[in-house]
Amino acid sequence: MRVVVDEVAWSGEEVRQATVRLWERTRRMPGVELTSAGACGDLSGLVVTVSEPLDEARRGRLQERFAEIAGIPVKVVEGEAVVMLDGGDAVSD
Numbered sequence: 001m002r003v004v005v006d007e008v009a010w011s012g013e014e015v016r017q018a019t020v021r022l023w024e025r026t027r028r029m030p031g032v033e034l035t036s037a038g039a040c041g042d043l044s045g046l047v048v049t050v051s052e053p054l055d056e057a058r059r060g061r062l063q064e065r066f067a068e069i070a071g072i073p074v075k076v077v078e079g080e081a082v083v084m085l086d087g088g089d090a091v092s093d
Contacts, residue, residue, distance in 0.1 A: 008043040010072055014037040018046060018070035025069045035080055045073030054078045063069070 010018070019037050026034050036049040048066055052058075059076050066074040 045049045049079045
């Protein structure tokens, strides 16, 4: 068996703390509504979803501002929050 270990830019705890900082600070930002935030699959930063439509200039400004707040790189995408309809907490209940 071959095991490959890749280095990650940020620990899971660092990403968690960055996410908490971002949520706390953006609640007070007018005109910005986060719908989700979480780690990139490779722990290289955060992926943040906002509810508003974004042009490239606005996306770039938000990415820079959010990265300043979080202390790690941030990619901003647009979309709605995911809401569980049945109250379950697993994808395959």
